[in-house]
Amino acid sequence: MISSEIFPICTYLPAKSLYRFKAVGKGFCNLAEEAFFLLNHVHNSLKRDDTCFFLQLEMSCNEEVRLHSLPSQQGSGVSGDVLQFLSKSSKILASTKGLILCHATDKTPSEFYICNPATKSRLPISVPTHDENLNAHVIIMLVECYDEFDDYMVVHFETPTDWCSDYACKILKPREGLWKSLEKGLCAGGRNLKFNMPVQHNEVIHFISDCGSYITEGSPYFEPYIMSYNLKDGTSTMLKLSKTARKSSTDDKCDMSIFNWGKVSMASSSICLVRLKRYIFKVWILKDYKTSRWRRIMKVKTKEMGLKEKYPTITGFMVMNGELLIFATEKYIYSCGLIGENYMKIEEICENKCKYYLSFTSYMDTLRPYGPGTTPLSC
Secondary structure (H helix, E strand, C coil), rough: CCCCCHHHCCCCHHHHHHHHHHCCCCHHHHHEEEEEHHHHHHHHHHCCCCCCEEEEEECCCCCEEEEECCCCCCCCCCCHHHHHHHHEEEEEEEECCCEEEEEEECCCCEEEEEECCCCCEEEEEECCCCCCCCCEEEEEEEECCCCCCEEEEEEEECCCCCCCEEEEEEEEECCCCCEEECCCCCHHHHHHHHCCCCEECCEEEEECCCCCCCCCCCCCCCCCCCEEEEEECCCCCECCCCCHHHCCCCHHHCCCEEECCCCCCCCCCCEEEEEECCCCCEEEEEEEEEEEEEEEEEEEHHHCCCCCCCCCEEEEEEEEECCCEEEEEEEEEEEEECCCHHHHEEEEEEEEECCEEEEEEEECCCCCCCCCCEECCCC
């Protein structure tokens, strides 16, 4: 048995450490399977920062999936055979506190599943569509849920055949096991939305539009924007970007993305906007949600960041843990602090062996379960 003094400490440990402790004594062997311990471990893991990130090519399938730890962290809790399995058969779409959502690229028709890489288990997801062209018409994502029974849910959008129609939305909570259709769909506006990088804030999902030059000037959708979607009532609301962010942004060479800012559990949490154009990073924080008021916190030329490359080309970026900019050049992966004593502190994380058009997925290892129907990962 684990003593009452050690038990609370164990609930804060990452999955990798807990599995290592199995060799210490009998008391640790079944700890990871005990319901009360799992409940406390999952609750505490929601308060922790992600420690590493998956790296893969954005568009290609069956390419190597890599996992890298942040400079201040050691180890990832994901074994090599799991990474090999993901590389051969899956595309990682999203992650939330120990769970990842995957698209099984080796199946016809396409399949989706939720996976816990640390426990080497998976939960198949039955997508509610009969469309033969599944890849072109399904958008599926994993989001946090804040009710008594479920701590996450799967959200499914179906691309409309008519460009002016809304995206029909359905949600799946694991313990219910049934897809629920929302009365109102997502209104995307006149631009294409970046569905691969949703931001959940105040229990509402946000998507940023692209920056293409295909919208006629004078249209309300001429400049890029953020569209929010309330999963409770199906309301779609457009948020404006700051004037300086919108200026000269209708350009295929301009890349803008949004991320969570600050700790989600804190009142000061918000949305972070990152813009990359002409080798210049600019970062804004949404200060007032109702009035769409933003504050810029950083502007820096990539050639002035002290990187190994003299004229670096940025091939991908994201903001981790609401405070750290992670970005890739053609040769290396770097981090850049956005707040406090780490502000503008540049650290090299690793070499970039994926090269171009990268997709980052933030991750942390936990023992988080995900409902009935779980099966072992066949790796």
